[in-house]
Amino acid sequence: MSTVAKPPMAAGTKPSAKVVVTDRARAENRLGLRLVLPAVVVMLVVTAWPMLRALYLSMYRYRLTTPDDREFVGFSNYATVLTDSLFWRDTWNTLLIMVVTVAVELVIGFAFAMVMHRIVFARGAMRTSILIPYGIITVVSAFAWQFAFSLNNGFVNAWFAWLPWISSDTNWFGSHWPAMFAIMVSEIWKTTPFMALLLLAGLSQVSEDMIEAAKVDGATWWQRLRKVILPNMRAAIMVAVLFRALDAFRIFDNIFVMTRGAQDTESSSFLTYRQVIEQMQLGLGSALSVLLFLTVLLLAWLIVRLFRVDLAQARGEG
Amino acid sequence: MQHPPIEGRRPARERRRRTSRGLAAAAAVTMLSGVLAACSASADSGKPTLIWYINPDAGGQDKVAENCSTDDYTISTQVLPQDANQQRIQLARRLAAEDPEIDIMSIDPPFTAEFANAGYLAELPQELQNKLKEQSFEGATTAATWDDQLVVAPFWSNTQVLWYRKSFVEKAGIDMSKPVTWDQIIDAAADNGGKVAVQANKYEGYVVWINSLIAGAGGEIATDTDKGVDLTLELDSEAGTKAAGVIAKLAGSAAAPADLSVAQEGQAGGTFGSAQGAFLANWTYIWTNYDESQPEVKKDIGYARYPQTVEGEESHPPYGGIGVGVSAYSDHVDEAMKAIECITSPENQGVNAELTGNMPASAEGYDYQPLAKIYPADLLQLFQDSLDAAAPRTVTPYWSDISGGIQSTWHPPSAVNSKTPQESQDFIEDVLKGGRLL
Numbered sequence: 199m200s201t202v203a204k205p206p207m208a209a210g211t212k213p214s215a216k217v218v219v220t221d222r223a224r225a226e227n228r229l230g231l232r233l234v235l236p237a238v239v240v241m242l243v244v245t246a247w248p249m250l251r252a253l254y255l256s257m258y259r260y261r262l263t264t265p266d267d268r269e270f271v272g273f274s275n276y277a278t279v280l281t282d283s284l285f286w287r288d289t290w291n292t293l294l295i296m297v298v299t300v301a302v303e304l305v306i307g308f309a310f311a312m313v314m315h316r317i318v319f320a321r322g323a324m325r326t327s328i329l330i331p332y333g334i335i336t337v338v339s340a341f342a343w344q345f346a347f348s349l350n351n352g353f354v355n356a357w358f359a360w361l362p363w364i365s366s367d368t369n370w371f372g373s374h375w376p377a378m379f380a381i382m383v384s385e386i387w388k389t390t391p392f393m394a395l396l397l398l399a400g401l402s403q404v405s406e407d408m409i410e411a412a413k414v415d416g417a418t419w420w421q422r423l424r425k426v427i428l429p430n431m432r433a434a435i436m437v438a439v440l441f442r443a444l445d446a447f448r449i450f451d452n453i454f455v456m457t458r459g460a461q462d463t464e465s466s467s468f469l470t471y472r473q474v475i476e477q478m479q480l481g482l483g484s485a486l487s488v489l490l491f492l493t494v495l496l497l498a499w500l501i502v503r504l505f506r507v508d509l510a511q512a513r514g515e516g
Numbered sequence: 517m518q519h520p521p522i523e524g525r526r527p528a529r530e531r532r533r534r535t536s537r538g539l540a541a542a543a544a545v546t547m548l549s550g551v552l553a554a555c556s557a558s559a560d561s562g563k564p565t566l567i568w569y570i571n572p573d574a575g576g577q578d579k580v581a582e583n584c585s586t587d588d589y590t591i592s593t594q595v596l597p598q599d600a601n602q603q604r605i606q607l608a609r610r611l612a613a614e615d616p617e618i619d620i621m622s623i624d625p626p627f628t629a630e631f632a633n634a635g636y637l638a639e640l641p642q643e644l645q646n647k648l649k650e651q652s653f654e655g656a657t658t659a660a661t662w663d664d665q666l667v668v669a670p671f672w673s674n675t676q677v678l679w680y681r682k683s684f685v686e687k688a689g690i691d692m693s694k695p696v697t698w699d700q701i702i703d704a705a706a707d708n709g710g711k712v713a714v715q716a717n718k719y720e721g722y723v724v725w726i727n728s729l730i731a732g733a734g735g736e737i738a739t740d741t742d743k744g745v746d747l748t749l750e751l752d753s754e755a756g757t758k759a760a761g762v763i764a765k766l767a768g769s770a771a772a773p774a775d776l777s778v779a780q781e782g783q784a785g786g787t788f789g790s791a792q793g794a795f796l797a798n799w800t801y802i803w804t805n806y807d808e809s810q811p812e813v814k815k816d817i818g819y820a821r822y823p824q825t826v827e828g829e830e831s832h833p834p835y836g837g838i839g840v841g842v843s844a845y846s847d848h849v850d851e852a853m854k855a856i857e858c859i860t861s862p863e864n865q866g867v868n869a870e871l872t873g874n875m876p877a878s879a880e881g882y883d884y885q886p887l888a889k890i891y892p893a894d895l896l897q898l899f900q901d902s903l904d905a906a907a908p909r910t911v912t913p914y915w916s917d918i919s920g921g922i923q924s925t926w927h928p929p930s931a932v933n934s935k936t937p938q939e940s941q942d943f944i945e946d947v948l949k950g951g952r953l954l
Contacts, residue, residue, distance in 0.1 A: 259950055262608065262609070262612045263608060263612070263630055263631075263633070263634040263913065264633070264634065264913070265612075265634075278950065278951060278952070278953070279953060282952055282953045284952075284953045285953060349774055349775045349778075350775065350783065350786060367774035369774055369775055369777065369778065371777075371778050372774075372775070372776075372777045372778060372928065373928070458718060458719070459718075460717070460718035460777075460778075460927060460928075461777075461928065469953070472954070473953065473954075475605055475609075476601065476605060476916070476920075477916065477917070477920070477954060478608060478609075478612075482950070482953065
């Protein structure tokens with residue numbers, strides 16, 4: 199392989215001028231390549247192949263139950279999708295859910311992280327209890343929240359009946375905004391601990407000395423938070439926001455369990471699922487999958503640009 | 517930091533590790549050979565096991581599978597998901613992959629044509645088709661027929677009747693011995709503080725209601741189904757407008773349950789069992805639904821023919837049920853054909869009805885004696901009359917598109933108005949031609 203081959207002349211003549219590549223290093227390099235090769239092959243088979251296959255299928259009008267009517271249609275599936283109001287409505291829903299849930303989670307998650315970081319008393323118990331929701335399977339938590347908001351046997355109506363807009367027969371899943379609210383609440387409840395965990399990791403990296411120094415200089419609590427703690431946590435915040443935003447953009451389980459997309463609460467993933475799995479429209483569905491993938495890629499790029507942090511640094515390699 | 521192990525202990529630990537590794541390997545080999553042995557044993561005995569994928573029920577199909585197992589084959593059951601649409605998805609995906617592990621399937625009427633058209637169903641022998649046509653109700657035969665062939669064997673047939681609370685009807689002073697219309701029961705319920713419970717969640721059950729309303733006004737959702745995607749939609753018609761009128765009236769009236777837009781059969785049954793319960797359009801199982809949980813409600817249940825959409829015009833109640841089909845990819849098609857003949861025999865239809873409340877697909881099945889102990893004679897007669905007049909959903913391979921399109925445009929019920937039928941027709945036409953996302 200080209201990476202391990204060395205010009206035969208250079209080997210003996212000027213070893214000190216370049217980085218010395220010993221035989222041992224070369225052998226290790228070769229061994230390393232051989233060791234990762236199976237993993238790379240598996241990755242290609244399970245990741246790259248389905249992706250290419252989806253790209254190929256998206257060029258066809260193809261329904262699983264009428265395989266004989268399969269027809270090459272070029273990019274017309276993409277045109278159908280991109281000119282359809284349903285696609286844009288679902289994309290808007292998904293973006294809305296992503297922005298609202300990530301923003302709320304960031305605030306609550308940070309508060310939780312502070313609590314977990316500073317608490318002296320019952321530290322283990324507190325940290326564990328904050329993390330419990332994250333340990334619960336999303337489908338289970340979605341069912342729990344569906345029951346909570348249910349008109350027939352939920353507690354939300356009973357507990358909050360003193361609010362002017364909630365009564366004992368408020369049907370949360372009967373119209374768009376209440377249903378979206380219920381979905382977002384379940385998403386926030388479920389994933390805030392994850393956010394808190396990532397932020398806690400960032401928080402513990404902030405040097406106590408700096409905070410101490412700021413204190414000595416007379417900085418208030420608010421100033422210490424804004425000028426010392428947050429800037430030093432930027433990498434951790436970026437990772438947390440990136441992970442959660444991409445996760446939230448792919449929201450599916452809560453909607454599937456709570457509304458099945460009724461009341462216009464469908465997300466992009468749910469739309470894709472319905473086309474591929476329910477309608478068995480492999481062509482249209484694949485086009486949607488490709489678009490979903492590109493959107494996620496774009497989002498990741500935007501977030502990385504926005505926070506101006508390189509991932510290698512976030513991983514502690516920089 | 518890890519301390520270096522004390523020299524003297526190392527061999528012992530190594531030994532232990534080796535022993536446990538050896539034990540694990542031995543266990544794995546034993547288990548694997550056990551599994552393989554089990555596989556080959558069942559293959560060697562020569563008696564095939566027919567796998568029957570059933571919709572969840574209260575044990576009726578298990579009992580029938582036991583009754584129909586013979587010296588030549590054993591029938592074992594596998595349960596499909598509760599939701600009819602999920603049943604369709606699971607079966608279709610496995611059949612598309614030509615899975616030989618499915619021999620017999622319980623298939624819901626709306627996707628029978630889709631499966632048959634895709635070539636997933638083995639052809640029923642002509643003799644069996646004739647026998648089944650002769651014994652089954654007409655609605656059951658219609659729902660099981662695609663391209664002039666009976667493609668599944670009608671097993672049980674279900675229909676809806678109008679259930680009412682006797683105490684409420686008495687209070688409201690309505691004569692239930694004559695046919696009633698939707699308008700009448702909605703007004704009566706609204707005026708007397710009762711609720712009319714129906715299925716109006718965004719799901720297939722809502723389309724069942726819409727289909728019956730349209731049929732009751734003399735219409736049909738689609739015709740010319742042999743033309744595939746070029747079929748003729750009939751939603752934008754007088755019948756469609758009448759149906760939309762009933763839904764809009766209920767949704768806007770005090771008789772609408774608070775959970776109307778999310779109500780499936782269970783929620784509707786719950787409303788009917790509550791203090792506000794007045795009328796309920798629901799399947800036959802309601803008669804035994806409150807036996808255990810609310811015996812006081814059971815005593816108060818009355819029943820009548822499904823309400824009319826248009827006064828004076830005969831109502832066409834919903835048709836539901838299960839047909840039993842044989843997979844085209846089964847390794848035991850001949851045995852499976854014998855098995856479904858047994859499964860759908862009138863006696864086994866009766867056995868299933870007794871255990872599940874899912875009524876037989878044949879008049880002869882109704883003669884099964886134990887049924888008379890559970891159901892009053894006039895109720896059994898009402899079920900059969902309703903089945904005779906029942907309106908199956910349009911039999912077409914594209915039903916899931918049509919149904920999905922109706923669900924998208926007619927839900928929530930409170931948004932239905934006189935323009936809905938036309939909007940839904942335009943939308944579904946676009947969807948069928950591949951120009952719109954559903």
